[in-house]
Amino acid sequence: MPSVRESFVRAINRLVRPGLLQYRKFTAGGRALPSFIIIGTQKGGTTSLFHYLSQHPQLVPSYRKEVHYFDGGLKPKRDNFALGERWYRSNFPLRKHIRQGQQAFEASPLYVFHPLAPERIHALLPDAKLILLLREPTERALSHYFHQARKGRETLSVMDALQGEEARLAPVLAEHDYKHQSFMHFSYKLRGHYAEQIRRYQGLFPKENLLILGSEKFFSDPHTALRKVFEFVGVDSSFQVPNLNARNVGSNRKSVDADVYQYLQDYFSPHNQELYELLGEDFDW
Numbered sequence: 160m161p162s163v164r165e166s167f168v169r170a171i172n173r174l175v176r177p178g179l180l181q182y183r184k185f186t187a188g189g190r191a192l193p194s195f196i197i198i199g200t201q202k203g204g205t206t207s208l209f210h211y212l213s214q215h216p217q218l219v220p221s222y223r224k225e226v227h228y229f230d231g232g233l234k235p236k237r238d239n240f241a242l243g244e245r246w247y248r249s250n251f252p253l254r255k256h257i258r259q260g261q262q263a264f265e266a267s268p269l270y271v272f273h274p275l276a277p278e279r280i281h282a283l284l285p286d287a288k289l290i291l292l293l294r295e296p297t298e299r300a301l302s303h304y305f306h307q308a309r310k311g312r313e314t315l316s317v318m319d320a321l322q323g324e325e326a327r328l329a330p331v332l333a334e335h336d337y338k339h340q341s342f343m344h345f346s347y348k349l350r351g352h353y354a355e356q357i358r359r360y361q362g363l364f365p366k367e368n369l370l371i372l373g374s375e376k377f378f379s380d381p382h383t384a385l386r387k388v389f390e391f392v393g394v395d396s397s398f399q400v401p402n403l404n405a406r407n408v409g410s411n412r413k414s415v416d417a418d419v420y421q422y423l424q425d426y427f428s429p430h431n432q433e434l435y436e437l438l439g440e441d442f443d444w
Contacts (some may be wrong), residue, residue, distance in 0.1 A: 183249035190248040194262040194289035195392050199271030202302040203294035203374045205407040209266040211385060214401060216392040219257055221250045229280050230273035235338050240377040262392060271356050273337055288392055289360060294374035295444045296351030302414055303347050312344050318419050322349050341422035348426060354433040373442050389393040
């Protein structure tokens with residue numbers, strides 16, 4: 160149960176938010192665009208990275224962590240991208256409030272997976288730097304599955320859901336219906352086709368504008384990973400993030416049979432090898 164103070168704050172926010180959103184849209188022309196974006200991957204640590212970077216005095220986060228502009232958003236009947244640049248800018252601070260040396264940024268983990276996002280980002284932000292966290296795809300797929308089960312969206316067993324993914328997604332992909340709930344929620348294996356997704360960005364952005372980190376190393380040694388990120392975006396790399404508590408960690412993970420692990424490891428083996436050859440780096444998955 161929320162405390163009295165928490166309930167009061169929520170009530171005030173509900174009253175204030177509509178007017179605040181209108182003000183941000185009205186002043187969108189004077190608002191900043193992000194210098195860099197965390198583009199993914201889902202269940203790979205993007206929430207933690209967003210909150211870690213938000214503690215750096217030279218980095219200014221978007222008002223919401225997941226803006227979901229370039230992928231159109233998560234609601235089937237609402238297309239955020241169709242709302243236009245003014246809507247996107249309304250998610251960031253006014254330029255006059257950003258001091259010299261500061262940079263705005265956002266994180267939307269669907270961007271790396273969404274086929275249309277790379278071209279959309281490039282059209283508006285051709286010089287943007289992009290950060291991608293890659294999690295070992297078997298564990299990412301299982302984490303994704305249990306997330307959907309926790310939300311009540313997934314009713315199939317883990318093996319049935321994994322083996323039935325292609326049949327679920329085939330009509331959606333044939334129609335390029337990237338707002339469909341199956342594409343959003345049941346793409347457990349497809350999201351692990353990292354090489355294919357990275358190539359879309361490499362075809363548009365120079366190599367030096369894309370930073371790719373392994374999620375496992377990010378969590379095991381966050382200080383080293385954050386120093387790389389700070390150097391990449393061009394801010395003080397000696398800054399020590401004070402709060403490194405992990406964010407958005409699932410709590411309903413159950414034991415998984417060995418045959419499920421073997422199925423996923425066999426499935427992802429050629430995709431992982433393709434990734435290693437593309438990047439010239441072995442993630443030891």
